[in-house]
Amino acid sequence: MTPVADDVELVQAALGGRAGARRSLAERLLDSIQREVAIALQRSAIARGRDPRQEVQDLVQDVVVMLFEHDARELRRWDPARGRSLDSFVRLLARRRVARVLSQRRGNPWADGEAEYHEAADEAALADRLEGRAQLGQVLQRLYAEMSPRDMELFELLFVQGLEPPDVALALSMSRGAVNAWAYRTRRTARAIAERIAKAPSSASGSDTTGSMTDV
Amino acid sequence: MSDELLQALGERQRTEIAASDRGEGPSDLVRPLSGTERGAVLDAAFAMLDEPEATPSSPNPVVELQTSRRTPLLIAATVLAVAAAVLLWWNLGGREPVGSQQLAALPAYAITRLQAGNALDRAADAPVPREIELAADQRIETVITPARPVRTPVTLVVAARSDAGEMKLARPERGFEVSSVGAIRIDAPLDQLLPLALGSWSLALLVGSPGALPRDVEAWRDAPDPPPWRTVSVRAKIVASDRSR
Numbered sequence: 534m535t536p537v538a539d540d541v542e543l544v545q546a547a548l549g550g551r552a553g554a555r556r557s558l559a560e561r562l563l564d565s566i567q568r569e570v571a572i573a574l575q576r577s578a579i580a581r582g583r584d585p586r587q588e589v590q591d592l593v594q595d596v597v598v599m600l601f602e603h604d605a606r607e608l609r610r611w612d613p614a615r616g617r618s619l620d621s622f623v624r625l626l627a628r629r630r631v632a633r634v635l636s637q638r639r640g641n642p643w644a645d646g647e648a649e650y651h652e653a654a655d656e657a658a659l660a661d662r663l664e665g666r667a668q669l670g671q672v673l674q675r676l677y678a679e680m681s682p683r684d685m686e687l688f689e690l691l692f693v694q695g696l697e698p699p700d701v702a703l704a705l706s707m708s709r710g711a712v713n714a715w716a717y718r719t720r721r722t723a724r725a726i727a728e729r730i731a732k733a734p735s736s737a738s739g740s741d742t743t744g745s746m747t748d749v
Numbered sequence: 750m751s752d753e754l755l756q757a758l759g760e761r762q763r764t765e766i767a768a769s770d771r772g773e774g775p776s777d778l779v780r781p782l783s784g785t786e787r788g789a790v791l792d793a794a795f796a797m798l799d800e801p802e803a804t805p806s807s808p809n810p811v812v813e814l815q816t817s818r819r820t821p822l823l824i825a826a827t828v829l830a831v832a833a834a835v836l837l838w839w840n841l842g843g844r845e846p847v848g849s850q851q852l853a854a855l856p857a858y859a860i861t862r863l864q865a866g867n868a869l870d871r872a873a874d875a876p877v878p879r880e881i882e883l884a885a886d887q888r889i890e891t892v893i894t895p896a897r898p899v900r901t902p903v904t905l906v907v908a909a910r911s912d913a914g915e916m917k918l919a920r921p922e923r924g925f926e927v928s929s930v931g932a933i934r935i936d937a938p939l940d941q942l943l944p945l946a947l948g949s950w951s952l953a954l955l956v957g958s959p960g961a962l963p964r965d966v967e968a969w970r971d972a973p974d975p976p977p978w979r980t981v982s983v984r985a986k987i988v989a990s991d992r993s994r
Contacts, residue, residue, distance in 0.1 A: 589782075
């Protein structure tokens with residue numbers, strides 16, 4: 534069997550309740566999940582002052598729970614026919630989940646009203662400034678925390694994999710106009726987040742592990 | 750409006766994925782989980798997933814009653830009786846105690862990992878022992894996990910009752926940590942958590958919001974039923990330390 538066929542069989546067994554299959558599937562996905570957790574923790578330097586190893590385990594555990602809770606609602610969304618491997622799909626879910634958990638742990642600075650938005654400022658200059666201050670990762674983390682699963686998929690295809698909008702529209706059964714509209718909205722959101730982070734004192738935009746933890 | 754910012758973010762993500770796939774990054778974060786760590790993560794995750802959610806008990810079967818001319822009267826009388834009973838209960842102070850409300854907000858906890866004293870070398874995936882044997886200066890390592898993620902602040906109180914009836918309680922300030930989902934990992938010598946004399950004890954780990962947990966033995970002993978915290982217990986036999994033998 535191909536690796537994809539193996540994964541399909543394992544997922545079906547886990548969803549079908551075959552003894553041990555759920556744990557085998559989780560075990561199979563741990564490394565992929567850990568990679569996303571490690572990226573997110575490096576980005577946010579959230580492990581400072583805590584045991585980083587324990588932090589990794591806690592977040593990996595949180596993602597595993599998310600995959601299987603509510604009758605494995607999230608996992609059931611995996612459709613190999615759409616061309617995404619199981620690992621890639623789970624990494625996308627993990628990316629969003631971890632961003633949300635870390636964002637909520639710090640408190641959400643974006644919740645206190647609409648962010649200021651300066652249409653005239655130069656996009657490239659802002660990106661350069663953030664990159665120079667090592668804040669681009671923080672913008673990414675905040676953006677993921679705001680995204681829906683569909684947003685994640687669109688962002689991944691358009692800007693991480695760099696596919697052309699018509700190809701993305703075809704892959705996700707969307708109109709080209711809908712893809713453009715999504716890109717416009719996301720750009721505004723990213724822009725608002727970026728400006729907030731660029732304006733914040735560097736200490737405030739770093740790690741803060743003392744914020745309240747609310748439910749996701 | 751151009752896409753430079755989103756392009757830069759996408760590029761950043763690509764770079765991070767590539768570095769992660771090459772295993773680059775701080776060792777503590779990128780080093781693959783060990784067998785023990787994998788076992789602990791999966792045990793804790795599936796303990797949370799498999800704990801039954803607290804659901805209302807199933808309603809009694811409904812029996813269709815034949816309607817009669819007396820039915821409306823009976824319904825009215827029943828409604829009045831229920832209303833009177835509710836008022837009486839309310840005035841007599843039968844309102845639900847605060848403790849049970851706080852308890853309802855906290856899921857049940859279970860020990861998902863326990864290694865202590867004579868059981869320190871057990872395999873990570875071995876069943877959780879019901880009883881441990883250790884010297885007071887020996888290390889206890891345990892993970893207690895909530896049935897579902899807990900995002901409100903919780904902390905730990907360690908209490909114990911000897912078979913002879915002696916009670917002890919401590920609020921440790923170190924030797925444990927609380928995870929982002931409310932799981933608690935304890936890793937400390939027992940006497941750092943709660944010094945106990947030789948003999949058999951029932952060791953109780955109390956988890957709750959910091960303000961709800963008992964401050965002393967009296968508060969533990971006189972707690973309402975149910976108490977406003979969760980308790981997981983294990984039997985502990987305290988034996989003489991090698992150093993004192």
